Amino acid sequence: MRAAALAAALLFGLAAGACAPPTAAENVVTVETASGAMHRFTVELAVSPEEIREGLMFRERLDEDAGMLFFYAQCRIASFWMKNTLIPLDMIFIEADGRIARIAAMTEPLSLDIHTSGVPVNGVLEIAGGRAASLGIEPGDYVRHPFFDAGGPAVCG
Numbered sequence: 225m226r227a228a229a230l231a232a233a234l235l236f237g238l239a240a241g242a243c244a245p246p247t248a249a250e251n252v253v254t255v256e257t258a259s260g261a262m263h264r265f266t267v268e269l270a271v272s273p274e275e276i277r278e279g280l281m282f283r284e285r286l287d288e289d290a291g292m293l294f295f296y297a298q299c300r301i302a303s304f305w306m307k308n309t310l311i312p313l314d315m316i317f318i319e320a321d322g323r324i325a326r327i328a329a330m331t332e333p334l335s336l337d338i339h340t341s342g343v344p345v346n347g348v349l350e351i352a353g354g355r356a357a358s359l360g361i362e363p364g365d366y367v368r369h370p371f372f373d374a375g376g377p378a379v380c381g
Contacts, residue, residue, distance in 0.1 A: 250269065250369065250370055250371070251266060251267055251268070251269065252264060252265070252266060252267070252369075253265045253267050253291070253293055253349060253367055253368070253369045254367075254368040254369070255316075255324075255349075255359070255361050255365060255366070255367055255368070256365060256366045256367075256368055257359070257360050257361060257362070257365045258362070258364060258365055259360065261359070261360065263359050263361065264289065265289055265290060265291045265349070265351060266287075266289060266290050266291075267290065267291045267292055267293040267349070268291075268292045268293070269292075269293055269295065270292055270293065270294040270295070271294075271295050276294055279292060279294070279304070279309070279350065280292050280309055280311070280313065280350055281307075281308040281309050281310075282308055282309075282310065283309070283310060283311060284310055284311065285311060286311055286313075286351070286352045287352070288352055288355060290351075290352075291349055291350050291351040291352075292349075292350045293347060293348075293349050293350075293369065293371070294347050294348040294349075294350070295346070295347045295371050296345070296346055296347060299319075299320055299344040299345060299346050300344055300345070301340060301341055301342070301343070301344060301345075302317060302340065302341040302345050302348050303338050303339070303340045303341075304328070304331075304338070304339045304340075304348065305335065305336050305337060305338055305339070306331050306332060306333055306334060306335040306336075306337070307334065307335075307336055308334070309331075309333055309334065310333050310334070311333055311352070311353065312330050312331055312332065312333055312352075312353025312354065313330075313331050313350045313351065313352065313353050314327060314328070314329050314330065314331070314350070314351050314352070314353055314354065314355055314356040314357075314361075315327065315328040315331060315339055315348055315349075315350055316348065316349040316350070316351065316356060316361070316367065317341035317342070317343075317345045317348055318345055318346055318347045318348060318349060318367045318372055319343070319344075319345055319346060319372075320345075320346040320372060321366075321372060322366045322367045322368060322369070322372035323364065323365075323366055323367075324361070324362070324363050324364060324365045324366065324367060325341055325342065325343050325345055325363060326341055326342050326343075326363055327356050327361070327362070327363060329353070329354070329356060329357060330353040330354050331353065346371065346372060347367075347371060347372065349367055
């Protein structure tokens with residue numbers, strides 16, 4: 225069912241000129257820090273409205289090198305809460321060129337507090353809470369992924 229929803233969303237996106245269907249390589253995200261360190265994460269993609277709405281809710285654990293990558297075909301102010309999310313997360317808000325705009329660190333499980341990007345973004349990477357700090361990932365660093373290449377499928381601004 226989830227695969228069918230992703231396929232339908234991607235076909236709709238293609239018709240609208242948004243982006244190409246994801247490949248296996250797109251399930252890998254690399255974060256490059258200002259110091260040149262590279263950190264790889266294997267991610268689930270959240271592209272359809274249903275996948276974006278569900279996110280990582282009801283998960284009891286998340287591996288240190290895993291996460292979820294939310295992608296928006298149109299840049300926008302992104303807002304998230306932790307309702308029904310059982311584990312703390314770091315929310316990394318990503319501009320169209322891959323630059324990290326903001327990090328909401330160690331978000332509180334089951335909280336209704338709203339975490340926003342503050343600026344229009346093209347996506348969000350959610351990883352295990354505290355992981356960004358432990359790896360030295362900060363705003364201004366870059367998320368390397370085909371969705372966020374300069375000249376990629378969306379431009380913010």
